[in-house]
Amino acid sequence: MIRWTLWVPLALFLLFCGVAAYQLTQPKDEFIASTMIGQPLPEFDLRAASADRPGLATRDLRDGQPRLLNVFASWCIPCIAEAPQLEALRRQGADIAAVAIRDKPEDVARFLANYGNPYSRIGADDLSELQLAIGSSGVPETFVIDGQGVIRYQHIGDIRASDVPVLLQKLAEAK
Amino acid sequence: MMLSKCLFAAMSVFLAAAAIPALAQDSMPPAPYAYNQLADPEQEAKAQDLMETLRCLKCQSQSIADSDAPMAGDMRHQVRSRIAQGEEPEAIRAWLVARYGDYVSYAPTVSETTWPLFAVPLLLVLLAAIILWRRLRARS
Numbered sequence: 001m002i003r004w005t006l007w008v009p010l011a012l013f014l015l016f017c018g019v020a021a022y023q024l025t026q027p028k029d030e031f032i033a034s035t036m037i038g039q040p041l042p043e044f045d046l047r048a049a050s051a052d053r054p055g056l057a058t059r060d061l062r063d064g065q066p067r068l069l070n071v072f073a074s075w076c077i078p079c080i081a082e083a084p085q086l087e088a089l090r091r092q093g094a095d096i097a098a099v100a101i102r103d104k105p106e107d108v109a110r111f112l113a114n115y116g117n118p119y120s121r122i123g124a125d126d127l128s129e130l131q132l133a134i135g136s137s138g139v140p141e142t143f144v145i146d147g148q149g150v151i152r153y154q155h156i157g158d159i160r161a162s163d164v165p166v167l168l169q170k171l172a173e174a175k
Numbered sequence: 176m177m178l179s180k181c182l183f184a185a186m187s188v189f190l191a192a193a194a195i196p197a198l199a200q201d202s203m204p205p206a207p208y209a210y211n212q213l214a215d216p217e218q219e220a221k222a223q224d225l226m227e228t229l230r231c232l233k234c235q236s237q238s239i240a241d242s243d244a245p246m247a248g249d250m251r252h253q254v255r256s257r258i259a260q261g262e263e264p265e266a267i268r269a270w271l272v273a274r275y276g277d278y279v280s281y282a283p284t285v286s287e288t289t290w291p292l293f294a295v296p297l298l299l300v301l302l303a304a305i306i307l308w309r310r311l312r313a314r315s
Contacts, residue, residue, distance in 0.1 A: 030235065032232055032235075032275055032276070032278055032279075033276070034274060034275070035272075035273060035274060035275060035276045036273075075200060075201045075202070101201070102201040102203040102245055102249075103201060103203065104202060104203065107202065126203060126206075127206045127249050127252055127253075128206075128246055128249035128250075129253070131246075131249075132249065132250065132253060132271075133274070134274070135274035135275050137233070137246075137275065138232065138233060138246070
C-alpha cells in the first residue's frame with residue numbers, strides 16, 4: 001500500500017502551479033490609487049500656470065461648490081486625448097480647476113491654444129509637491145473635490161467619453 | 176561573435192523603443208535636490224537610505240534613488256528637503272504611505288495582509304524541525 005502522504009508534495013506543487021497560472025492570466029493593474037479619498041486637501045497656494053487664468057489655492061476649492069481638479073501637463077500625450085472630454089464636462093456644468101505639473105507658462109499657453117481651455121483656474125506645480133500631497137501618481141488624473149475641499153473621488157488616466165457621466169455623477173454626489 | 180552581434184542589434188532596437196516615451200518629458204530643470212546631495216554627509220546618508228526603500232511611482236520596479244523619471248526626482252527633492260528640515264526618515268515614509276498606500280514603500284511591514292509572508296516560513300522551519308527530530312529519534 002502506498003501511503004497517501006507521499007502525494008502531498010506533488011499536490012502542493014500542483015496547487016502552486018495553479019495559483020501561478022491563474023495570476024498570470026489576470027490583467028495587470030498598474031494604477032496606484034490615492035489613499036487620500038475622504039481626506040481634506042493640503043494647504044497650498046500655487047502661482048498661475050498661464051497668463052489668462054488665475055492660480056490655485058486651497059481656499060479656492062473650499063467655497064461650497066464641488067469641482068473637478070484636473071492634474072495635467074503640456075508635455076503629457078494622454079492629456080491631449082482627454083481635452084475634448086474635459087470640454088464636454090465644462091459644457092455640462094462642471095467647474096474644472098487644474099494643476100499643471102512641471103510646466104513653463106509658454107508651454108501651457110501653447111497647449112491651451114491648441115487643445116482648448118476648459119479650466120477656471122490653473123495652478124503651477126513645479127516640484128510635483130501638490131501632486132505628491134494628494135497621492136496622484138501621474139498625469140492625467142482627475143479628482144472630485146467637494147465644496148469643503150475634501151477629496152471625494154479619483155479618476156486615473158485620460159477621461160474617455162464613457163467616464164464623463166461617471167464624473168458628473170460623482171460631482172453631483174459631492175454636493 | 177554572431178551571438179554578440181545579435182545581442183547588440185536587439186539591445187539597440189530595445190533602447191530605441193525605450194527612448195520614445197522620453198519625448199513626453201517636460202522641459203523644466205530638475206528639482207534642486209533631485210540630483211544634488213545634502214551638504215551634511217550624515218543627513219545625506221539618512222536620505223539615501225530612505226530613498227533606496229521608496230518605490231518610484233512611474234517606474235514601478237525601481238526605487239526613487241535608481242530612477243531618472245522627473246517624478247522620482249521630485250520625490251528625492253521632497254525626501255532631501257524634509258530631512259534637511261530635521262524630519263525623521265520614518266515620518267517621511269509614513270507621510271507617503273498615507274498618500275499611496277504600502278505600495279510606495281519597499282520596507283516590509285507586518286500588516287493584516289502581509290502576515291502570512293512572515294508566518295509561513297516560520298511554520299515550515301518548525302515543521303522541518305519536527306520531522307527531523309522524529310526521524311532521528313526513530314533511528315537511534
